[in-house]
Amino acid sequence: MPGHAVGEPQTLFSGKLRPINLFCYLSNSSGEHLRAVLLVDESQFVPDDPNFTKQPKKPWEAEFSVSHALRKLGHSVAGIPVTSNVAETLARIKEARPDFVFNLVEEINGCREHDNLLVRILELMEVPCTGASAEALMLSRNKHLAKLVVAEAGVPVSKGVVVTEGMKNSHSVAGLKFPLIVKPLHGDGSEGINAKSYVKSPAVLQRRIEQLMRQRRRPVLCEEYVPGREICVTLSGLQTVSVDSICELVFPRRSQVKFATELAKFDKQYRSRAGIFYRTPARLPEKVQSQVMNLAKKAYCALGIESYAKIEFRVSDVQIVFIEANPNSQLSRSAHSTDFGCIGYERFIKKIVRMALERHKRRQPGR
Numbered sequence: 503m504p505g506h507a508v509g510e511p512q513t514l515f516s517g518k519l520r521p522i523n524l525f526c527y528l529s530n531s532s533g534e535h536l537r538a539v540l541l542v543d544e545s546q547f548v549p550d551d552p553n554f555t556k557q558p559k560k561p562w563e564a565e566f567s568v569s570h571a572l573r574k575l576g577h578s579v580a581g582i583p584v585t586s587n588v589a590e591t592l593a594r595i596k597e598a599r600p601d602f603v604f605n606l607v608e609e610i611n612g613c614r615e616h617d618n619l620l621v622r623i624l625e626l627m628e629v630p631c632t633g634a635s636a637e638a639l640m641l642s643r644n645k646h647l648a649k650l651v652v653a654e655a656g657v658p659v660s661k662g663v664v665v666t667e668g669m670k671n672s673h674s675v676a677g678l679k680f681p682l683i684v685k686p687l688h689g690d691g692s693e694g695i696n697a698k699s700y701v702k703s704p705a706v707l708q709r710r711i712e713q714l715m716r717q718r719r720r721p722v723l724c725e726e727y728v729p730g731r732e733i734c735v736t737l738s739g740l741q742t743v744s745v746d747s748i749c750e751l752v753f754p755r756r757s758q759v760k761f762a763t764e765l766a767k768f769d770k771q772y773r774s775r776a777g778i779f780y781r782t783p784a785r786l787p788e789k790v791q792s793q794v795m796n797l798a799k800k801a802y803c804a805l806g807i808e809s810y811a812k813i814e815f816r817v818s819d820v821q822i823v824f825i826e827a828n829p830n831s832q833l834s835r836s837a838h839s840t841d842f843g844c845i846g847y848e849r850f851i852k853k854i855v856r857m858a859l860e861r862h863k864r865r866q867p868g869r
Contacts, residue, residue: 535576536601547583567835571851586611602630630862634829638806642827655804662725684710687721730818735798736840738810747841750784780838
C-alpha cells in the first residue's frame with residue numbers, strides 16, 4: 503500500500519485526508535487499499551493481538567469478524583481501544599494516520615451514554631467514521647426520547663414514562679396499564695432487561711424501580727407491555743434505505759418469558775435450555791411484512807441513523823409497535839439476528855465503509 507509523501511499534511515487534526523478514489527472503491531473491483539483504524543471497547547481489546555488477526559476465544563467475535571473482513575477487502579487494520587483518556591486515544595489514532603475509522607465502540611469507561619463522544623470529536627475533525635452520527639447515537643440510546651421522535655414520524659409506540667430518583671413512583675406511572683416493562687432508560691440491545699422487568703402490580707413495580715436505581719443510578723423507563731412476536735429488522739443506507747434482513751426471536755408456548763431479555767438475545771446456552779431460537783427470515787404474512795419494512799424505514803430515517811441499525815418491533819394480528827432502535831448493531835459474522843449468509847458479510851462491511859466515505863465527502867465545503 504502506498505504511503506504518505508514526506509511533508510504531506512497529516513490525516514487527523516488538519517481536516518485534510520489522503521485523496522481517495524471513491525469511484526474505484528465503489529466499483530465492482532476490489533478498490534483502493536486503505537488504512538483503517540478499528541476502534542473498540544477497552545474491555546474487548548487484546549494487547550497480544552491488537553489488530554485482531556488471530557482466532558478469538560469466542561468464535562467470530564465482532565472485532566475479529568470486522569478486522570478479518572477489512573483485511574480480506576484489501577485494507578490494513580490497526581486496532582485501538584477507546585479509554586477514558588480521550589487525549590491518549592486521539593493521539594493513537596493520529597499516529598495510525600487512517601483513511602477511515604471503523605467504529606465498534608459501545609461504551610467508554612463502562613458508560614453507554616458516552617459512546618457518542620469520540621464520534622463527535624472525529625466529526626469535528628472531519629475524519630471519515632463508520633456507523634451512526636454522534637447525534638443519532640445519543641438520540642437512539644435514550645429509549646424514551648427515541649420513541650417520541652419515531653412517534654412524531656407516524657410509527658406506533660408503547661405508552662411509557664421516565665422515573666428518576668426522588669419521584670413518587672405511584673404518581674409517575676399514573677395512566678399506564680399493567681403489565682409493564684421496566685428497564686434502564688439508556689442502553690443497547692436489551693441491556694438490563696430480564697424476567698423481573700415484566701411487572702404486574704404497583705408493589706412489584708416499586709421494588710423493581712428501586713433495584714434498578716441502586717444498580718445503575720440512572721433514570722428508569724416504565725412502559726406498557728405489548729403482546730406479540732419479537733421482530734428485528736436490519737437496515738442500512740444513506741439517502742436510500744434498504745431492509746437487509748428480518749428475523750424473529752421465537753419463544754415456545756411454555757416459556758415464562760416472551761420478550762427480548764439480555765439473556766434471550768445473547769446467551770446461546772440459555773436459549774437452548776429455554777427452547778428460544780432465532781428464525782431468519784421471519785415468517786410474516788406479506789402484508790404485515792410490508793408494513794414492518796415501511797415502519798422500520800420511517801423509524802430509521804426519523805432517528806437520522808444514516809449507516810446501519812437494527813429496529814425492533816412487537817407484532818401481533820392487531821398492531822405493529824416500535825420497541826427500540828440499535829444503531830451500530832452487532833456485526834459478528836455469527837450474529838443470529840441478521841442473515842449475513844444471505845446478505846454477504848464482506849459485502850455488508852464494504853457498504854458500511856462506502857457509506858462513511860460518501861458521508862464524509864458530502865460534508866466537505868462546496869458539496
